[in-house]
Amino acid sequence: MSGVLRSGSSNWRRAATVVLVAGWPHSSPAAGSLPPPPAEGFRMLFLQRSQQQGFFPGAHVFPGGVVDAADSSPDWLRLFAPHHRPPYFGLSPAPSPRTNFPVVWPLGSDTAKLDGTALPDDIALRICAIRETFEEAGVLLLRPRTSLPAAPEPGCALPAPEDVDDWRERVHRDPHHFLRLCAHLDCTPDIWALHSWSGWVTPFLSSGSRRFDTAFFLCCLREPPAVSPEFVEVMGYQEMTCT
Numbered sequence: 001m002s003g004v005l006r007s008g009s010s011n012w013r014r015a016a017t018v019v020l021v022a023g024w025p026h027s028s029p030a031a032g033s034l035p036p037p038p039a040e041g042f043r044m045l046f047l048q049r050s051q052q053q054g055f056f057p058g059a060h061v062f063p064g065g066v067v068d069a070a071d072s073s074p075d076w077l078r079l080f081a082p083h084h085r086p087p088y089f090g091l092s093p094a095p096s097p098r099t100n101f102p103v104v105w106p107l108g109s110d111t112a113k114l115d116g117t118a119l120p121d122d123i124a125l126r127i128c129a130i131r132e133t134f135e136e137a138g139v140l141l142l143r144p145r146t147s148l149p150a151a152p153e154p155g156c157a158l159p160a161p162e163d164v165d166d167w168r169e170r171v172h173r174d175p176h177h178f179l180r181l182c183a184h185l186d187c188t189p190d191i192w193a194l195h196s197w198s199g200w201v202t203p204f205l206s207s208g209s210r211r212f213d214t215a216f217f218l219c220c221l222r223e224p225p226a227v228s229p230e231f232v233e234v235m236g237y238q239e240m241t242c243t
Helices: 076-080 121-137 164-173 176-184
Strands: 013-023 042-049 064-066 142-144 187-189 195-201 212-221 234-240
Touching: 013 121, 042 121, 064 121, 076 176, 121 164, 121 176, 121 187, 121 212, 121 234, 164 176, 176 187
Parallel strands: 013 212
Antiparallel strands: 013 042, 013 064, 042 234, 142 187, 195 212
8 A cells, every 4th residue: 555644644554765866877887896787777775684583584675664752853953053943944835734543652762752742744754764874874964064965866875984884783772863973973864865756555454463554755866885794684785777
């Protein structure tokens, strides 16, 4: 089932994922070790889930994961200021109304409970997708705090710091550390590079099976980012065409 996701709580676990598309360099002597470029001139990043994962073990998936309360923390407001402010933080056009799915208060602590000070869903979902892309692939979809929203053309991922593995371990233990990483780098999540694509709800498989209410975003980059899988939830990655 697809469609735009609704604000608020539901009986599915809220999640976000990124379809990360990058331009592919043309063949050259210096790039002889790279696979031949596709005719389309771009490739998408797929991560292969570990065989120990309970949900689709071994599957090739886009980077993403479950929303955490840290993704909607009001502490992000200070990082986005002064150039980007609520309610839409420079996103244009304003987010579309979300489809009304059945509402049941979530039981897990991983779902952000929005209140008057927390970020709106459309922002929190983007931050979640960007955080999970860093955790799983080591790719930082960030931009300097002082920069204005980017032009429509594709951008680039931020080069990872030398202590990227230490930061990734901290973020994995506590997602609030992603905000601290952004502050350390004087950057914000590049929420403007993520474009709403679709929303998928996991169909009913069996009683007690996991179900996710997932926002899909598209992010286009000029060139493939350096990918560094974390090899706990992920066992590898591939850059593939859509054909």
